[in-house]
Amino acid sequence: ILNVEQSPQSLHVQEGDSTNFTCSFPSSNFYALHWYRWETAKSPEALFVMTLNGDEKKKGRISATLNTKEGYSYLYIKGSQPEDSATYLCAFTSGTYKYIFGTGTRLKVLA
Amino acid sequence: NAGVTQTPKFRVLKTGQSMTLLCAQDMNHEYMYWYRQDPGMGLRLIHYSVGEGTTAKGEVPDGYNVSRLKKQNFLLGLESAAPSQTSVYFCASSYSKETGPQGYTFGSGTRLTVV
Numbered sequence: 001i002l003n004v005e006q007s008p009q010s011l012h013v014q015e016g017d018s019t020n021f022t023c024s025f026p027s028s029n030f031y032a033l034h035w036y037r038w039e040t041a042k043s044p045e046a047l048f049v050m051t052l053n054g055d056e057k058k059k060g061r062i063s064a065t066l067n068t069k070e071g072y073s074y075l076y077i078k079g080s081q082p083e084d085s086a087t088y089l090c091a092f093t094s095g096t097y098k099y100i101f102g103t104g105t106r107l108k109v110l111a
Numbered sequence: 112n113a114g115v116t117q118t119p120k121f122r123v124l125k126t127g128q129s130m131t132l133l134c135a136q137d138m139n140h141e142y143m144y145w146y147r148q149d150p151g152m153g154l155r156l157i158h159y160s161v162g163e164g165t166t167a168k169g170e171v172p173d174g175y176n177v178s179r180l181k182k183q184n185f186l187l188g189l190e191s192a193a194p195s196q197t198s199v200y201f202c203a204s205s206y207s208k209e210t211g212p213q214g215y216t217f218g219s220g221t222r223l224t225v226v
Binding site for chain 1: 114115146151152153154155156201215216217218219220
């Protein structure tokens with residue numbers, strides 16, 4: 001059974017702080033790694049899809065890096081704002097094109 | 112608005128009752144999926160469909176049945192609900208297996224409680 005783990009499980013930061021969290025996934029049969037932002041009672045919003053070792057993606061204050069050899073991806077948020085409060089979910093896709101989702105990191109940004 | 116619509120949004124069932132969750136998408140997507148989300152666990156795939164008239168088992172199919180009679184609809188059925196099926200259910204759709212940067216389009220979820 002393939003496992004995708006995210007850490008920490010939850011995080012509280014002050015407005016303006018920068019933060020980062022980790023997604024660990026199997027390093028074999030890698031196809032893609034997706035990051036989603038998921039607000040309570042809403043549908044997950046796709047942030048990034050990363051396919052190549054060393055990939056770095058950026059969207060506003062949010063960026064992500066990928067290391068397929070060691071099986072991890074980092075998501076960074078620079079200058080966190082209250083509207084960044086959400087669950088950040090990663091999903092690993094192997095060559096079989098099935099998603100395996102992580103448990104998510106629940107971020108709360110305090111004003 | 113285009114997207115994935117799930118009905119109902121909330122439901123409380125008694126143990127042993129049956130119900131059907133409906134997922135409808137208007138994006139002409141071939142692939143549709145049913146997931147459940149439980150505290151401390153990632154989204155887990157229940158069943159999926161790669162096209163009209165086809166269904167396949169996912170990671171946790173037991174206790175559920177599905178049907179895809181029309182391309183735009185994917186139904187999830189619980190024949191005899193159990194408390195272990197208390198969960199939030201998410202439907203998703205995608206254009207193909209290789210969904211690319213868009214990933215899946217998710218519905219907003221159905222919160223089911225079985226008492």
